Amino acid sequence: xxxxxxxxxAAGLTAPLAACSTPQRRGAGGPVEITFWSALxxxxxxxxxxxSSQNRIRVVFQQIPSGGQGGYAKLSNAARAxxxxxxxxxxxxxxxxxxxxxxxxDITDLVTDRVKQKLLPQALKLTTFDNRVFSVPLDIExxxxxxxxxxxxxxxxxxxxxxxxxxxxxxxxxxxxxxxxLAIFPTDGGMQFACYAWQAGAQWFDTAxxxxxxxxxxEPTQKVAAYWQRLIDEDLVxxxxxxxxxxxxxxGQDRVITRLxxxxxxxxxxxxxxxxxxxxxxxxxxIWDEQVVGTHGGSTFAxxxxxxxxxxxMEFIEWQCTHPDALTARLKSGTSSQFPVAPGLVxxxxxxxxxxxxxxxxxxxxxxxxxxKIRDGWVWGPRMTATQKVMQDGFARAGAGSGTVIDAVREAxxxxxxxxxxxxxxxxxxxx
Amino acid sequence: MRGKLACAVLMAPxxxxxxxxxxxxxxTAIWLSFFAADQPGLGFGPESTVFVGLRSYGAVLxxxxxxxxxxxxxxxxxxxxxxxxxxxxxxALLLDSxxxxxxxxxxxxxxxxxAVPGIIAALIWLYLYTPGLSPIVDLFAQADIQxxxxxxxxxxPSIVNIALWSNLGYNxxxxxxxxxxxxxxxxxxxxxxxxxxxxxxxxxxxxxxRGAIVTVGIFTLIWALQLFTEPVLLSQSTxxxxxxxxxxxxxxxxxxxxxxxxLAAAASVILLAFTVAxxxxxxxxxxxxxx
Numbered sequence: 001x002x003x004x005x006x007x008x009x010a011a012g013l014t015a016p017l018a019a020c021s022t023p024q025r026r027g028a029g030g031p032v033e034i035t036f037w038s039a040l041x042x043x044x045x046x047x048x049x050x051x052s053s054q055n056r057i058r059v060v061f062q063q064i065p066s067g068g069q070g071g072y073a074k075l076s077n078a079a080r081a082x083x084x085x086x087x088x089x090x091x092x093x094x095x096x097x098x099x100x101x102x103x104x105x106d107i108t109d110l111v112t113d114r115v116k117q118k119l120l121p122q123a124l125k126l127t128t129f130d131n132r133v134f135s136v137p138l139d140i141e142x143x144x145x146x147x148x149x150x151x152x153x154x155x156x157x158x159x160x161x162x163x164x165x166x167x168x169x170x171x172x173x174x175x176x177x178x179x180x181x182l183a184i185f186p187t188d189g190g191m192q193f194a195c196y197a198w199q200a201g202a203q204w205f206d207t208a209x210x211x212x213x214x215x216x217x218x219e220p221t222q223k224v225a226a227y228w229q230r231l232i233d234e235d236l237v238x239x240x241x242x243x244x245x246x247x248x249x250x251x252g253q254d255r256v257i258t259r260l261x262x263x264x265x266x267x268x269x270x271x272x273x274x275x276x277x278x279x280x281x282x283x284x285x286x287i288w289d290e291q292v293v294g295t296h297g298g299s300t301f302a303x304x305x306x307x308x309x310x311x312x313x314m315e316f317i318e319w320q321c322t323h324p325d326a327l328t329a330r331l332k333s334g335t336s337s338q339f340p341v342a343p344g345l346v347x348x349x350x351x352x353x354x355x356x357x358x359x360x361x362x363x364x365x366x367x368x369x370x371x372x373k374i375r376d377g378w379v380w381g382p383r384m385t386a387t388q389k390v391m392q393d394g395f396a397r398a399g400a401g402s403g404t405v406i407d408a409v410r411e412a413x414x415x416x417x418x419x420x421x422x423x424x425x426x427x428x429x430x431x432x
Numbered sequence: 433m434r435g436k437l438a439c440a441v442l443m444a445p446x447x448x449x450x451x452x453x454x455x456x457x458x459x460t461a462i463w464l465s466f467f468a469a470d471q472p473g474l475g476f477g478p479e480s481t482v483f484v485g486l487r488s489y490g491a492v493l494x495x496x497x498x499x500x501x502x503x504x505x506x507x508x509x510x511x512x513x514x515x516x517x518x519x520x521x522x523x524a525l526l527l528d529s530x531x532x533x534x535x536x537x538x539x540x541x542x543x544x545x546x547a548v549p550g551i552i553a554a555l556i557w558l559y560l561y562t563p564g565l566s567p568i569v570d571l572f573a574q575a576d577i578q579x580x581x582x583x584x585x586x587x588x589p590s591i592v593n594i595a596l597w598s599n600l601g602y603n604x605x606x607x608x609x610x611x612x613x614x615x616x617x618x619x620x621x622x623x624x625x626x627x628x629x630x631x632x633x634x635x636x637x638x639x640x641x642r643g644a645i646v647t648v649g650i651f652t653l654i655w656a657l658q659l660f661t662e663p664v665l666l667s668q669s670t671x672x673x674x675x676x677x678x679x680x681x682x683x684x685x686x687x688x689x690x691x692x693x694x695l696a697a698a699a700s701v702i703l704l705a706f707t708v709a710x711x712x713x714x715x716x717x718x719x720x721x722x723x
Contacts, residue, residue: 072689073688073689076688076691077688097691099475099476100471100474100475100476101691102479106476129474129476130474130476130477132476134476187671188671207474210473210474211473211474212474212475241671245564382475383690383692385689385690386675386685386689386690389674389675389685389689390497390674390675390676392671393671393674393675393676396671396672397584397672400583400584400672401584402584411496411497414495414496414497415495415496415497415676417494418491418492418494418495418498418695419491419495419686419690419692419695421487421490421491421494422468422487422488422491422492422692422694422695422698423468423470423475423692423694424468424470424471424472424475424482424484424487425471425473425474425475426472426473426474
């Protein structure tokens with residue numbers, strides 16, 4: 001169940017509880033206590049490592065549901081009640097929203113040049129608006145092609161490097177085995193679709209000129225939508241949610257043989273399907289004609305407006321994002337394959353990642369190479385969770401044969417604009 | 433003097449509740465809908481609460497997802513209300529005619545679903561509708577009938593079905609009580625004039641319980657316009673129910689997903705106005721026909 005009652009109740013109940021347990025601030029020489037909420041796997045291990053690495057700051061960690069499953073509602077409600085944790089985990093698409101709502105504090109002055117030098121500038125750009133930094137990126141996740149090497153070999157398939165090759169391989173796979181498909185078109189995949197559009201050169205949101213310019217259905221997006229529409233119409237891809245039992249079954253029964261998602265998903269895959277150990281490999285995302293990709297997933301850490309210890313919070317964030325021990329602790333949990341924003345950590349990541357699931361492939365080198373190809377200039381919008389939801393509602397209908405992919409994108413735009421207007425933002429529609 | 437005091441004491445709880453659970457929240461919603469925490473431009477500056485007039489209302493009314501939700505709920509009413517009123521009345525007439533044996537047993541078993549809280553009812557039906565879980569879907573599948581209760585076109589009838597199951601018995605009891613009040617001599621006279629049981633039910637009894645029909649109709653309408661629990665629960669099993677499926681779901685989504693309280697408040701006031709206007713219209717229309 002997506003939005004279970006339990007999550008809702010938990011969100012409602014724990015917010016006041018969190019307030020009750022507001023830690024005593026710097027007492028008689030004791031360590032400073034800060035609170036930290038995250039849905040990221042392996043966070044507990046990271047916090048433990050941080051707490052034992054020094055004795056000035058003690059982090060109290062709380063694992064919360066992932067954003068879509070109530071984590072974001074919990075954070076918003078807590079902030080509304082003045083109880084937000086010192087440090088919150090926010091994914092890239094949601095950063096502008098939390099910045100506009102005033103939940104994520106303007107931390108421009110706290111992010112020192114020393115920190116900035118350790119991080120990839122293209123990632124920091126995604127959390128910087130109006131020349132102000134609102135959160136510190138932890139990982140950057142270029143989309144990659146996860147594929148079943150054993151089935152590729154058995155079928156004599158070549159790894160598609162372009163989208164044209166991808167489409168023709170999709171035809172081959174289906175004619176090879178009518179029950180099998182190369183991939184799915186995820187009906188819950190607003191973020192996958194955003195990544196496809198990003199790669200193709202779309203600019204859904206733009207903040208130049210002090211206005212939110214919104215053009216979800218711009219030319220590159222139309223091209224991407226038409227491409228997937230054709231695959232759907234020719235029945236070359238399954239159309240269902242990626243986060244579903246159905247898709248688990250498709251992957252478990254070898255009926256879907258690739259997955260397009262962020263680098264982080266390698267770890268999720270290991271955890272979800274331990275039995276397929278050794279069968280998966282990872283290749284670059286297919287391209288159009290330029291050597292560019294988009295990102296899918298990735299998280300950032302924000303200091304919230306309610307934090308009374310922003311300096312301590314920032315110190316913890318800096319450690320999480322730039323210290324090799326943080327990444328090692330997370331990867332050792334065996335459930336994560338995040339690709340760090342700090343290039344200095346890649347080596348530590350490659351060393352700590354248990355490689356046997358991918359047959360010893362050096363996936364971190366691949367991720368590093370793909371990260372270089374991320375197209376510059378993408379901007380997320382002020383209400384991405386909602387925009388994504390409306391788009392996915394349309395995708396689900398398109399998957400059921402009512403409406404098209406591009407219709408869903410247009411609906412997402414028309415369902416987003418009233419929101420932005422009601423927030424009092426300056427907006428403009430249409431491509432520049 | 434004492435009479436007035438007693439009156440005040442006895443009425444106080446009503447007014448207290450009216451103020452705390454109706455007037456204050458409504459007032460708050462109206463206030464919220466006219467003010468917003470604004471930051472000009474891109475929105476990253478410091479915010480200040482300002483009067484925004486009808487801006488939030490304009491946003492709601494220009495939002496196709498809200499208008500679609502309103503359309504959905506109107507369609508739902510058109511399906512649900514006639515079925516409910518006709519069904520409940522037919523059952524009540526059957527019970528009243530004495531055709532049905534085991535009258536109290538029938539009444540009891542028809543009423544029982546109403547005692548099940550709405551959320552539990554929706555959960556039960558969610559189980560019965562969900563492919564892979566539902567014994568009913570399995571049974572159909574064994575007979576080679578592929579049926580998806582949660583598909584694009586079936587999801588609304590599926591919700592209507594839950595609402596009927598929950599409320600049919602309750603409304604039947606109201607009609608049955610009204611039928612008890614029909615004077616026996618009128619019925620006897622109709623029998624003498626040669627009316628059979630069907631004619632008697634349609635031409636004599638039904639017009640005489642007209643008041644009850646209008647009341648049930650309006651209550652059902654008001655209840656139906658607030659459609660929320662059933663679609664929210666069913667949306668866990670089907671992507672065909674969007675987060676903004678009905679106006680109430682739109683309001684919930686605006687407040688808690690989009691964190692846009694001004695928008696949520698404006699949509700609430702619009703839904704309230706729509707409900708009041710529609711019930712008023714229906715009342716006027718039925719009264720005029722009575723004259």
